[in-house]
Amino acid sequence: MKPDAFIEIDHVTFGYDERRTILSDLSLRFARGKVTAVLGGSGCGKTTLLRLIGGVHGVNQGRVVFDGEVVNVQDRAQLYRLRRRLGMLFQFGALFTDLSVFDNVAFPLREMTDLSEAMIRDIVLMKLDAVGLRGAAGLRISEVSGGMARRIALARAIALDPELIMYDEPFAGLDLVSMGVTAKLIRTLNDVTGATSLVISHDVPQCMAISDWVVLLATGGRVVAQGTPAELMGSTDAEVRQFVRGEPDGPVKFHYPAPTVAEDFGVGAGS
């Protein structure tokens, strides 16, 4: 029996314009209450997938189902109602630079609820405490490091206790300590809140360490493999092995398609 899917991607095809298809006939299921990592190289459509789930873009074909509701047929009011159930950590935080750390985390609470300022203060400090930054509440965004900004953004993403938390490249650009702390936070938050977590990344070790399920995506949104971290790490498939071990040679080409070196540099048989 298939696990209860909180998010279902059903034969989805999507491109930003007619000439370039990013995802082609992609089908995936993300289980409720689990941490699922979607791994893949740059440009394979990972971030696009998050945007489709959030309804930022409509699909060209297929459907995106969010807890039983089809995202791509919703009107604006219905879509906004769905979005209130999700939180997203953006790759570079997307913090509001004119607000303090405290006000950034308080932002969704002030905008979306009628809670009193005293209640908001308590919630904000609790969320900041969860990411280890309660003491930084009074700082300006320009005063925090990249790793701290990511954790503040995480506190903001969970401010309203969303049912789905989407993480877009949460480990990119972090030092080893921040990376480990962030990975542990994602796992802990998932376990404590019971939310469904979707991590988009190309950091294999961290994702393997915290995920319940891993999907390996290739260019065009092709699913190379999916399974538990142990299954993928033990896979004998050449493409899976190349990706999880970061090997330069294998089915995944490093070079963008180009004429031969001989043609480009004017050397070869004739010279």
Place this chain on the structure above:
Amino acid sequence: MDFLAFLGARALAVLRGWGHAALFFVDLLGALLPSLRRFGLVVAQIHAIGNRSLVIILASGMAVGFVLALQLYNTLITFGAAESLGLVVNLSLVRELGPVVTALLFAGRAGTSLTAEIGLMKAGEQLSALELMAIEPRQRVLAPRFWAGVISMPLLAILFSAIGILGAWVVAVGLIGIDAGNFWAIQQSGVDVWRDVGNGVVKSAVFGVICTAVALYQGYETEATPEGVAYATTRTVVISSLGVLAMDFILTALMFTTGR
């Protein structure tokens, strides 16, 4: 045939652009009333857009007043009409120079700032973050700035004209020696509050709509790269300025070519 196809493609692209801008404007208008629930945001933007434009507006108004008085005196004296200097300065400022020069300065000072701010918010994914938080960016970000621009522009134009008249008074009365009583009295008798001052205020409100809408549209639709933001700020100044000058001609024709 290639040339015709090229012309057709260009015309279609221009029409598509205009249609896109019109839809954006209609969406923005729809967000205006709901945005008043957060009136504090409008006040903060009036401070950011209006108050911070004061120095350049006042300095320019004063300079224009000085120059206007000197130039007009040299011309009027040859017709023995130097005593009407105050009236001509006043009408020039409140009908034309106040609204138009304020709008051009506003496009350069506040318009570019708005475009760059919105463009960088887009590049930094702040607008996407709002969308995914189920907060409408047009209501939260664009509408308060639009209100602020439309409210600030007439106030700035009034201040520009007022300081310009004071500048002209300094030159006319202090330097040239025109009678101070006459300088003010001829303005009192010759300037109509509704026809002259009122129409000038209406003009500047219309210019406020043009400059602010163009700045917001350019920022919102910019390509989210450093080059994209740079081009968008340039387009803001060029399109706003041309729009203001074209609309000034139309409004002047409607307001001041009939009656009296």
